[in-house]
Amino acid sequence: MTDALRAEWTKLRTVTGTWWLVVGVLALSVAASAGIAASTHVSPGGASQDPTKLSLIGVDLGQAVVAVLAVLAITEEYGTGVIRVTLTATPRRAVMLSAKAVNIAGLALITAVPAVVGCLIAGRLLLPQAGLDPAHGYALISIAHGPTLRAAVGSVLYLGLIALLGLGIGAVLRDAAVSTGIVLGLLYLPPLFAQLVSGPWRRHIQQLAPMTAGLAIQATRNIRTLPISPWAGLAVLAAWAAGMLLIGLAVLKARDA
Amino acid sequence: MSSLTEPSRSSRSFRAALRAEWTKFRTVRGWMIGLVFAALMVVLFTFLQANGKHTGYCTTPNPSSCVNGHQYVPSGPDGEAVADTYELVAKQLTGDGTITARITSLVGRIWAGPANEAPSLADTESGLTSWAKAGLLITPSTRQGSSYAAVMTTGGHGVRFQYDYTNDQAGLPGSISGTAPRWLRLTRTGNVITGYDSSDGTHWHTVGSAQLAHLPTTVYIGLFATSPTTSQGSATTATASFDDIAIGPQADRAAQATSGPWHSMSIGTGPRDFYTTLRNSGYRQTSDSILVTGSGDIAPAVAEVGGDTASDSLLFGLVIALIVLIVIGTMFITSEYRRGLIRTTFAATPDRGRVLAAKAVVIGGVAFAVGAVASAVAIPLGEHVMSGNGNYIFPADSLTVARVIVGSGALVALTAVAVLGLGTILRRSAGAILAGVVVFVLPTFTGPGIIGPTSAGSAATWLYRVTPAAGFSMLGLLPRSGLVSYQYTMGNGYYPLPPWAGLLVLATYTTVALSAARVVLRRRDA
Numbered sequence: 079m080t081d082a083l084r085a086e087w088t089k090l091r092t093v094t095g096t097w098w099l100v101v102g103v104l105a106l107s108v109a110a111s112a113g114i115a116a117s118t119h120v121s122p123g124g125a126s127q128d129p130t131k132l133s134l135i136g137v138d139l140g141q142a143v144v145a146v147l148a149v150l151a152i153t154e155e156y157g158t159g160v161i162r163v164t165l166t167a168t169p170r171r172a173v174m175l176s177a178k179a180v181n182i183a184g185l186a187l188i189t190a191v192p193a194v195v196g197c198l199i200a201g202r203l204l205l206p207q208a209g210l211d212p213a214h215g216y217a218l219i220s221i222a223h224g225p226t227l228r229a230a231v232g233s234v235l236y237l238g239l240i241a242l243l244g245l246g247i248g249a250v251l252r253d254a255a256v257s258t259g260i261v262l263g264l265l266y267l268p269p270l271f272a273q274l275v276s277g278p279w280r281r282h283i284q285q286l287a288p289m290t291a292g293l294a295i296q297a298t299r300n301i302r303t304l305p306i307s308p309w310a311g312l313a314v315l316a317a318w319a320a321g322m323l324l325i326g327l328a329v330l331k332a333r334d335a
Numbered sequence: 336m337s338s339l340t341e342p343s344r345s346s347r348s349f350r351a352a353l354r355a356e357w358t359k360f361r362t363v364r365g366w367m368i369g370l371v372f373a374a375l376m377v378v379l380f381t382f383l384q385a386n387g388k389h390t391g392y393c394t395t396p397n398p399s400s401c402v403n404g405h406q407y408v409p410s411g412p413d414g415e416a417v418a419d420t421y422e423l424v425a426k427q428l429t430g431d432g433t434i435t436a437r438i439t440s441l442v443g444r445i446w447a448g449p450a451n452e453a454p455s456l457a458d459t460e461s462g463l464t465s466w467a468k469a470g471l472l473i474t475p476s477t478r479q480g481s482s483y484a485a486v487m488t489t490g491g492h493g494v495r496f497q498y499d500y501t502n503d504q505a506g507l508p509g510s511i512s513g514t515a516p517r518w519l520r521l522t523r524t525g526n527v528i529t530g531y532d533s534s535d536g537t538h539w540h541t542v543g544s545a546q547l548a549h550l551p552t553t554v555y556i557g558l559f560a561t562s563p564t565t566s567q568g569s570a571t572t573a574t575a576s577f578d579d580i581a582i583g584p585q586a587d588r589a590a591q592a593t594s595g596p597w598h599s600m601s602i603g604t605g606p607r608d609f610y611t612t613l614r615n616s617g618y619r620q621t622s623d624s625i626l627v628t629g630s631g632d633i634a635p636a637v638a639e640v641g642g643d644t645a646s647d648s649l650l651f652g653l654v655i656a657l658i659v660l661i662v663i664g665t666m667f668i669t670s671e672y673r674r675g676l677i678r679t680t681f682a683a684t685p686d687r688g689r690v691l692a693a694k695a696v697v698i699g700g701v702a703f704a705v706g707a708v709a710s711a712v713a714i715p716l717g718e719h720v721m722s723g724n725g726n727y728i729f730p731a732d733s734l735t736v737a738r739v740i741v742g743s744g745a746l747v748a749l750t751a752v753a754v755l756g757l758g759t760i761l762r763r764s765a766g767a768i769l770a771g772v773v774v775f776v777l778p779t780f781t782g783p784g785i786i787g788p789t790s791a792g793s794a795a796t797w798l799y800r801v802t803p804a805a806g807f808s809m810l811g812l813l814p815r816s817g818l819v820s821y822q823y824t825m826g827n828g829y830y831p832l833p834p835w836a837g838l839l840v841l842a843t844y845t846t847v848a849l850s851a852a853r854v855v856l857r858r859r860d861a
Contacts, residue, residue, distance in 0.1 A: 095763070095766070106773070117797070139773070139777070142769060142772065142773060142777075143769065146765045146766070146768075146769045149765055150765050153765070157673055253764075254763070254764040254765045255662050255665055255666045255669065255670075255764035255765070255768055256365075256662060257765075258662070258764065258765045258768040258769060259658055259659065259661065259662035259768055259772075262658065262768070262769070262772045263655070263658050266772070266776070266777065266780065267651075267654070267655065267658075269780075270651060270654060270780055271380075271651055274384050274387075274650075274651055275383075275384070275387050276387060277387075279387070
């Protein structure tokens with residue numbers, strides 16, 4: 079297992095695309111958070127806002143890059159034929175896929191920490207100018223605040239789980255283009271559709287879709303009105319990731335490379 | 336002679352490249368399945384979304400008064416949706432004739448109660464909306480939506496001559512007061528109605544005139560008042576004081592005695608009528624003047640109706656089609672790099688710009704066909720389902736519907752071609768698809784989607800102006816009117832850019848991506 083882990087890590091870190099994508103996660107997340115925070119204007123009598131969730135909105139965008147990074151970790155090997163070398167060196171499919179999962183999730187988690195911190199800093203600096211300041215009843219964003227800490231840690235875990243979901247889908251589909259399209263569609267389409275339907279359907283979609291359920295972890299206000307509670311939502315995403323990895327493993331065992 | 340009619344060598348070689356690319360495209364079974372899937376998704380999700388929309392309304396707070404269906408929205412002379420709710424105090428006029436009157440005051444009240452209560456006069460404050468109207472009107476019928484011509488004073492737009500809901504001409508500016516009254520006159524000569532105004536009763540100016548089609552011999556002629564909802568949606572009322580009224584075949588007081596009593600009519604204020612009023616219209620006659628109070632509007636109807644448009648259910652399906660075409664558009668070039676086929680392609684057609692152009696034409700044409708065909712099927716289906724569920728759908732003429740169908744195709748085509756450019760630059764599927772989805776799809780979501788137009792108001796509006804999401808303006812079908820004060824915002828369903836301007840923004844992105852791809856393709860080794 080150690081050898082497999084080291085092999086996967088060597089492959090991951092020596093592909094130039096990896097580091098571009100890591101930079102992309104950081105840049106897109108922080109830029110999106112800063113952009114949204116800077117363009118937010120809260121009217122005094124308006125609906126109550128959640129500054130923590132608002133400043134973590136960059137994760138909505140950064141997750142796309144994380145997912146693509148994970149998809150590429152396996153589909154590139156199919157694209158170039160390296161997968162046959164990999165499986166010759168590590169014939170046990172479960173070991174190979176676990177080694178990939180550990181590496182890609184680890185990389186995602188390590189990348190997510192500065193990305194999430196950057197988002198929170200952007201929110202702390204920019205949101206008071208939008209009217210979300212102590213004078214209007216909004217405390218400054220601080221991880222000393224329990225729910226904010228949970229949202230921050232949860233967002234890091236969220237990005238780790240998104241990486242596992244991407245890896246699972248890549249293992250099932252094997253093609254970089256199709257996997258990327260499917261994983262981005264799976265993440266972004268259900269929340270859009272939920273907005274367009276009414277009644278119980280909206281709630282059910284939000285409870286079951288990987289992105290809406292998983293991002294419940296970012297809420298720090300009005301938690302009772304959420305379609306799903308924060309940790310249960312993260313569990314739904316974990317179930318998606320685990321399910322996709324298991325199907326990926328089954329496909330890996332059943333088919334020739 | 337034959338050298339003139341024969342196509343030049345370069346156009347022949349382009350046609351060969353085009354044929355080569357089309358053959359490559361159509362023989363990949365997965366892509367053809369993807370196209371069919373994309374079109375089916377547009378139709379399926381249009382159906383699902385339309386099917387989920389049900390309209391009902393209640394005429395009183397009592398739930399037993401609630402029924403399925405939509406409130407009545409009149410259609411104007413050209414079939415457009417109109418508001419036609421006002422107070423009319425009129426006589427019947429046979430043949431040609433004139434009405435003259437002086438208006439000495441125009442005042443109003445505005446509903447100030449909570450938004451979830453039915454407006455009534457009890458909780459109002461004094462105020463006059465800018466399009467509050469009172470003046471003289473000729474109409475062949477008191478049926479809502481019928482043809483009319485009127486000269487009027489307004490709350491904030493001076494004297495106007497308006498006819499058939501959409502036509503408007505300005506007269507004397509300024510507002511009405513006891514020291515600055517306005518004299519108005521409306522004459523009928525055959526089918527031609529002319530409006531005049533005067534600030535002293537002796538010097539008259541023509542404000543405008545209109546030729547009304549199919550005007551019968553006997554028409555209603557009289558005084559009217561109406562007052563539209565504010566741009567925030569509060570119901571209002573306006574009261575005008577008329578005196579010096581002269582009506583008849585000639586513009587003199589003697590005729591008044593012979594033309595019978597006044598008939599007062601509240602038009603369009605029933606429980607089924609859509610326009611929100613304060614329900615206190617009426618008139619009061621004193622010895623020398625008539626006070627007319629009205630609530631409502633005579634103008635085009637805009638999104639205040641709360642109706643749907645033929646394209647309302649189309650958006651989500653088109654987003655799915657966009658993602659599918661982004662994947663296929665990327666693979667159309669990146670798969671050639673991955674398999675080394677690109678070297679064969681360039682050996683066959685050494686002019687790389689021509690290869691790129693041929694690919695762009697093929698993927699663009701295919702994507703256009705998918706978007707256009709899918710929306711041509713989905714629009715009538717969605718309309719049918721929505722009407723069946725009782726929803727009101729804004730009438731749209733066939734030219735406008737054709738614009739939406741062409742727009743859906745163009746939207747998908749321009750995106751697919753732009754992503755072909757990205758794929759050429761990046762050569763890698765995942766990166767190009769990621770960039771395609773982030774740049775061409777995600778900005779769309781700020782509209783009706785994740786962030787939502789209300790919470791990120793100005794940000795969403797800007798994204799629909801400057802990002803490729805602007806292309807979705809081609810789906811806009813809600814009417815706008817300068818004659819109606821309304822918040823024409825994204826929250827109310829209006830795109831910030833006009834349709835073709837929005838498409839131009841998207842086309843600019845495509846042009847930039849394709850030009851950059853062309854430069855890169857010529858410089859690099861394959």
